[in-house]
Amino acid sequence: MPKLLRKGAGQPLRDAMSARGLSGPRLAEQTRRVDPAGRGVSPATIGRLTGTGKTARDACEMATAWWIAEALDEPLQSLFRMPTHSTATVER
Numbered sequence: 001m002p003k004l005l006r007k008g009a010g011q012p013l014r015d016a017m018s019a020r021g022l023s024g025p026r027l028a029e030q031t032r033r034v035d036p037a038g039r040g041v042s043p044a045t046i047g048r049l050t051g052t053g054k055t056a057r058d059a060c061e062m063a064t065a066w067w068i069a070e071a072l073d074e075p076l077q078s079l080f081r082m083p084t085h086s087t088a089t090v091e092r
Contacts, residue, residue: 003059004080010050012079016072017050024050030071041067059083 006013017027024046032040041064048057049068060080069076 002062002083004062004065004076005058005083006049006060007079007081009052009058010056012074013050013068013072016074016079020072022072027068027071031067034070035067040071 017023022030025043028041028043028046030040031046032038034040045060045064046068048055049060049064051057065076065080069079072079
């Protein structure tokens with residue numbers, strides 16, 4: 001499954017968090033509530049996806065993006081996008 005990419009270097013994520021008054025750790029808590037397994041997304045991963053520095057990351061798994069979007073009550077496509085090229089590994 002291809003990884004999703006955060007939009008706008010994470011700015012839409014930061015804006016959605018700010019609009020709901022959520023910090024990274026609080027958003028991580030919210031993702032545990034929407035994850036059927038109760039694990040959610042770690043505060044560190046939230047920090048990497050919303051960050052702007054050297055540790056910031058653009059890509060994440062579909063489930064991670066889904067839980068974040070659900071916890072923020074935002075459409076997935078407003079926060080993340082599909083890559084323009086495949087990131088899936090092909091077995092031969």
